Amino acid sequence: MSIKPGPPLQTDFFARDVTVVGRALIGTILLVEGIGGVIVETEAYDAGDPASHCFRGPTQRNASMFGPPGHAYVYRSHGIHWCLDFVCWPGSGVLIRAIEPIIGLDLMTKRRGASEVRRLCAGPGRLCQSLGIDSRLDGKPLHQTPFDLRFGSGSVSVSAGPRIGITRGVETPWRFCLVGSRFLSRPRI
DNA sequence: GAGGCGATTGGCT
DNA sequence: GCCAATCGCCTCG
Numbered sequence: 134m135s136i137k138p139g140p141p142l143q144t145d146f147f148a149r150d151v152t153v154v155g156r157a158l159i160g161t162i163l164l165v166e167g168i169g170g171v172i173v174e175t176e177a178y179d180a181g182d183p184a185s186h187c188f189r190g191p192t193q194r195n196a197s198m199f200g201p202p203g204h205a206y207v208y209r210s211h212g213i214h215w216c217l218d219f220v221c222w223p224g225s226g227v228l229i230r231a232i233e234p235i236i237g238l239d240l241m242t243k244r245r246g247a248s249e250v251r252r253l254c255a256g257p258g259r260l261c262q263s264l265g266i267d268s269r270l271d272g273k274p275l276h277q278t279p280f281d282l283r284f285g286s287g288s289v290s291v292s293a294g295p296r297i298g299i300t301r302g303v304e305t306p307w308r309f310c311l312v313g314s315r316f317l318s319r320p321r322i
Numbered sequence: 323g324a325g326g327c328g329a330t331t332g333g334c335t
Numbered sequence: 336g337c338c339a340a341t342c343g344c345c346t347c348g
Contacts, residue, residue: 211330212341258330
């Protein structure tokens with residue numbers, strides 16, 4: 134997939150149904166301090182969704198998810214890894230699960246230690262490590278530095294299936310993938 | 323306050 | 336395929 138950055142994503146892009154946003158994000162370009170690539174895998178987590186961190190209401194950790202749309206929600210997973218969400222309607226958001234790494238491959242490889250390009254950003258934890266994302270970015274607006282989010286060029290084909298690694302809401306088909314991408318966290322079954 | 327589990331990953335069997 | 340790493344949050348007492 135070539136990278137030809139289009140116009141920036143505005144806040145109203147995110148102020149929509151979370152499944153619409155999750156699908157629409159496939160093929161867009163995500164850069165953090167100029168490092169990144171094309172989003173190829175996302176998952177939607179709606180308000181009232183039993184699989185969501187927000188299911189039981191606001192906590193200190195998920196506070197950003199109840200803020201305005203178009204901001205980042207960064208949280209620690211399993212006490213070790215960072216994961217990145219884009220906030221949509223209050224209490225709902227899209228987990229960024231994988232990008233095709235395009236800009237800054239050297240720095241990504243350095244941050245992660247030796248690793249195949251194919252796996253640099255294949256998974257929410259790996260992606261955050263490669264892009265240098267941590268709690269400092271929690272609650273930050275996506276339309277300002279260090280984020281740079283832009284439409285890609287041309288249309289893409291998107292497939293949907295069940296989300297990964299959860300124990301509740303396992304049937305809900307809110308995982309969105311770029312068809313044919315080699316950079317997914319796991320193949321679509 | 324203790325115990326268990328999670329939107330994960332890497333290493334070992 | 337199994338398991339440890341390790342922090343925030345939930346449940347129960």
